[in-house]
Amino acid sequence: MIKPYAGFISGKVADKFDWTERLFSLRIRGMFSPYIAGQFVKLALYDEQGELIRRAYSIVNHPNDFEQTNELEFLIIADATGQLSPRLQQLQIGDDILISDTAAGFMTLDEIPHAASELWLLSTGTAIGPYLAMLDQPEISQRFEKIILVNATRTQAEQSYPEKIQEFKAKFGARFTYVPVISRESVRGALSGRIPLLLESGSLFQAAGCQPDSSSCFFYLCGNPAMVKESSESLNKLGFTKHLRRKPGQFSSENYW
Ligand SMILES: Cc1cc2nc3c(=O)[nH]c(=O)nc-3n(C[C@H](O)[C@H](O)[C@H](O)COP(=O)(O)OP(=O)(O)OC[C@H]3O[C@@H](n4cnc5c(N)ncnc54)[C@H](O)[C@@H]3O)c2cc1C
Ligand SMILES: NC(=O)c1ccc[n+]([C@@H]2O[C@H](COP(=O)([O-])OP(=O)(O)OC[C@H]3O[C@@H](n4cnc5c(N)ncnc54)[C@H](OP(=O)(O)O)[C@@H]3O)[C@@H](O)[C@H]2O)c1
Structure with missing residues (x-):
């Protein structure tokens, strides 16, 4: 005990x-x-x-x-x-x-503005975890026309939960896109580099097959605080703003340390 x-x-x-x-x-x-x-x-x-x-x-x-x-x-x-x-x-x-004895955190589907119909879930490393729970939320299918899950890891071996990702592909069909980003190995089918530059260069949008529109998209950023900071700056440059309850915007984040 x-x-x-x-x-x-x-x-x-x-x-x-x-x-x-x-x-x-x-x-x-x-x-x-x-x-x-x-x-x-x-x-x-x-x-x-x-x-x-x-x-x-x-x-x-x-x-x-x-x-x-x-x-x-x-x-x-x-x-x-x-x-x-x-x-x-x-x-x-x-x-x-x-x-x-109690769970905490505001990175949940309830916090996303109702106008959003395209959901971008960007993560480094273990921060894919909370998104996997969110993607199992029953009403997510009705709420979003497009869901893009991105996980950036150093290596292919650190790309976790491939079976769960296959399950989401089967469940959501063409509405779901998974984009692996692998930074320290060259892997066919994965983007290389880091999320902030991939946002600015447009490579992430190209890989996902859609160009986000500020009237309908919402981004969650989770994981390495440097990724969160730099990606927030990239999203600002692209014309998106941080979401606040008093002033709706297109992105929100959770730092892991
Ligand atoms: C809201 C929230 C959710 C979190 N969820 C997870 C999770 O699901 N899985 C998980 O592994 N960690 C998660 N973390 C990080 C976790 O809380 C610890 O900080 C981490 O496990 C390191 O703890 P430690 O005591 O071993 O190292 P410490 O002695 O506290 O720190 C060692 C160093 O490791 C780095 N670091 C910490 N966490 C990570 C990480 N996840 N990935 C990369 N580098 C890191 C930092 O540079 C830190 O200074 C989360 C943190 C927060 C704030
Ligand atoms: N994974 C390992 O093999 C390994 C080895 C030794 C120590 N560690 C320690 O273990 C912890 C977890 O490591 P982790 O690999 O899960 O997490 P991580 O170091 O945050 O790396 C995960 C992904 O985030 C990227 N990244 C790092 N900084 C970034 C930034 N500023 N902007 C955008 N992307 C960024 C990394 O790219 P880059 O590859 O370009 O950095 C990598 O693709 C860390 O504390 C690390 O120091 C891990």
Whole structure:
């Protein structure tokens, strides 16, 4: 049994899948609180000094899957120099962990202006995770005429959840486009480079087969804060503005650190 901590609920590792030596998915079972697709919780473990180390992780599975399984799924990259992620990587099925008792975050479908009919989901690395949960939201089909999912990774091996992406292709048909971006290998069928320059050069729009129009498009940016900052600048240059509740615009973001 893991020592309880105020604001946290205990869970058990139910499954673990390694995508690469550093990238893995964890499923954790427990009596957690309801959440909205796109939100995150804090995962926490005690260190050798008995101090609780806690960090935010986005939930990959849709609330409907959670209702059936009592499991939350996470996509995590272990940073060897980090305090928590290497410990999470060492967890085995049956091990205990603490999870914050409420989910948080505003990168959800409810926050997108109603006029938007073309949704661009741009991510680096593990930040594809919250989009996978959002793409399982039942009403997404009715809401958007076009959905473009972009995941930028260093290598092909870090392009996670290919089966889930195939599922979305089958479910949404021509309305869904997946654009992989791979920066440190040359891979046929993937764009190379980084998202901000691919936005400015038009290559991303060409790969997706559509040119966004400010009256109907909406972009979410998630992951590496430098990508979020530079992509926001690129979108500004292209005539799009940051979305605020008091002043609607075309993009919004979530930084991972
Ligand atoms: C809202 C939110 C959601 C998040 N969701 C996820 C998630 O789903 N999966 C996930 O792996 N991480 C996620 N993170 C990052 C996570 O919270 C931790 O910061 C990360 O696991 C590193 O923790 P650490 O204690 O091992 O390293 P630390 O000692 O805290 O930091 C090590 C360094 O690693 C870098 N870094 C941190 N996170 C990442 C990352 N995800 N990818 C690339 N570099 C990173 C930063 O440069 C950081 O300074 C999220 C963060 C936020 C704020
Ligand atoms: N993935 C690995 O093999 C590896 C190895 C050692 C350490 N790490 C550590 O593990 C953590 C996670 O790594 P990660 O590979 O998932 O995340 P990452 O470093 O954010 O890289 C993911 C993708 O984002 C791109 N990117 C980086 N900076 C960008 C910017 N300013 N604008 C636009 N795109 C940008 C990267 O391109 P570029 O390739 O051009 O940077 C890459 O395609 C990091 O803390 C990293 O230091 C990872």
